[in-house]
Amino acid sequence: xxxxxxxxxxxxxxxxxxxxxxxxxxxxxxxxxxxxxxxxxxxxxxxxxxxxxxxxxxxxxxxxxxxxxxxxxxxxxxxx
Amino acid sequence: xxxxxxxxxxxxxxxxxxxxxxxxxxxxxxxxxxxxxxxxxxxxxxxxxxxxxxxxxxxxxxxxxxxxxxxxxxxxxxxx
Numbered sequence: 001x002x003x004x005x006x007x008x009x010x011x012x013x014x015x016x017x018x019x020x021x022x023x024x025x026x027x028x029x030x031x032x033x034x035x036x037x038x039x040x041x042x043x044x045x046x047x048x049x050x051x052x053x054x055x056x057x058x059x060x061x062x063x064x065x066x067x068x069x070x071x072x073x074x075x076x077x078x079x080x
Numbered sequence: 081x082x083x084x085x086x087x088x089x090x091x092x093x094x095x096x097x098x099x100x101x102x103x104x105x106x107x108x109x110x111x112x113x114x115x116x117x118x119x120x121x122x123x124x125x126x127x128x129x130x131x132x133x134x135x136x137x138x139x140x141x142x143x144x145x146x147x148x149x150x151x152x153x154x155x156x157x158x159x160x
Contacts (some may be wrong), residue, residue, distance in 0.1 A: 006121055041086055041121040045114040077116040
């Protein structure tokens with residue numbers, strides 16, 4: 001099964017990488033950009049009996065390693 | 081409008097960050113993991129007349145700055 005974990009900074013947490021990208025886009029002439037935020041997308045292929053088991057396991061991975069839950073939120077999507 | 085750009089390494093390009101994460105997950109006891117690949121998710125808020133214009137502008141941003149098209153592919157999704 002294939003799980004997509006999107007990890008992104010919580011609302012209110014400063015995102016210097018996004019800010020730098022926003023600035024760079026403005027320098028390149030993209031004046032319509034209002035904000036940029038940058039997160040990670042982690043694609044995990046794993047063996048699992050069913051979707052439920054996959055979600056459970058990937059949640060544990062996210063909590064322990066993939067996301068820093070103090071400053072980041074995450075979403076999990078099972079695609080196949 | 082809000083655009084989500086997913087940037088990921090092309091098939092066949094080595095992904096050391098993903099490999100390290102895979103290794104770390106195995107060390108933590110997640111033995112069912114078969115592979116891990118890591119990409120970026122860039123959320124761009126921009127002013128645009130319509131969806132088409134937004135896609136066109138975000139494509140240009142991706143080609144010039146957000147993705148390194150030699151080794152990376154990207155997808156664009158307009159969500160609102």
